[in-house]
Amino acid sequence: MNPEALQQLLESVASGQLTPTDALDKIKYFDFEPVGDFARIDHHRKLRTGFPEVIWGLNKTPEQIIKIIEVMRSRNPVVMATRIEPDIYQQLKAQIPDLRYYESAKICAIQPDTIPQVHTNGTITILTAGTADLPVAEEAAITATLCGFSVKRLWDVGVAGIHRLLSSWPLIADADVLIVVAGMEGALPSVVAGLADCPVIAVPTSVGYGASFNGLAPLLTMLNSCAVGVGVVNIDNGFGAGILACQILRLGERLKQRIQP
Template sequence: MEIEYLREILEGVKNGSVEVDDALTELKKLPFEDLGFAKVDQHRNIRNGYPEVIYCQGKTVEQVKKIVERLMEKNNNIMATRADIKCFEAIKEITDDAVYYEEARIVVVKKRDISKVSKMIAVITAGTADIPVAEEAAVTCETMGNRVERVYDVGVAGIHRLFARLDVIREANVLVVVAGMEGALASVVSGLVEKPVIAVPTSVGYGANFGGLSALLTMLNSCATGIGVVNIDNGFGAGFLASMINKL
């Protein structure tokens, strides 16, 4: 959309509907726009294929609202991650297009259609407690135009539950495996498929889990091949990477 916006500015200068000084002001905003408290990257869609995503945790509601307003001016689809209901209500004040995915803690503002990918991404969890992180990954994938199948609560404590869904798992082009505790599920899944597995350790677990560190180390030390590991509880990062792979 930034390319189209740039063309509109240049065409406006050409036909006289846009003053040169006004065009220069607009062009200065293309790399990023400085709001004082944030530098909004208006150029990211050209570089990465998807606009900047707002990480809400640690920001005030007013800061989130202002960033959304600026991104909306480019007619972008917007994702706000780790958003609470207050962030959603503030965004709803400036657009009716906002949808809140409570379990994923994501607000999505859809301003335009995005091309769909026929190939499927499977998002798999070891337990029910891992679902919020998995939903962050799944909603990210869907927002970016991917077809997603969810396979939840199929951890190694009852491995027959996983085997019962092998048809879906083996159909997937990319797999996101979300697990806390000891994090063994990613290794098991990777041993069953010929597609890339993105492992997401979660902070779910008792004391010696160390807030997800045990699952992270298990996934990093997996003897199964084809596994890449993202940070603890980073469902968004896993979903974004899965989407990139799925669209290759």
């Protein structure tokens, strides 16, 4: 944090030119920390958005990821990196012994033994059309879990065997937010949205034959859904879906607190 800017801000509060509330809003955008000449860690992201910065692991070197993790862990009880391949994790683990790996999700994290649950009773339920969609779905599930939210899983219930989905109706009915992950033609989110009374986050995956165009076909299907209440994230973006689901539940909790006497 820039000391001169902070001093000027505090003097403005002391003189009455700025309210403490306005000062807090300005402080939210102050704090970042350089790491070498390749990164600037946004320590105040959680203060602004409710969630800390997460490391995108793909295309970073193991040395860069290690340095970023070591800086971030001093400020956050949970530090998370996505898109970490197993061989990269082994290199990270050699330098950071307490690093944990979620292989299906390709996520590694430093975390306490018990992750504090956020103050919400909401549940995120995640569905996949097929087993091949599991890596993207697990990225969403682990992301939400590490953020302190309750997650339920329902795998391999695609429209090719619709009875599998219908037999799991109680699990869908109990969900507060649904994340539906599908490749191929991407029809599952539309079907689920026609059954559910909660927000549906659709995640297209790059699973499919040539005409699926690496996820473009299911993406367009989901964007053109006839069912209402469907929001769509980018292809294979399980992380984005997980964070969006958490934001929805956090907003619901905040609104509930506003109306309580």
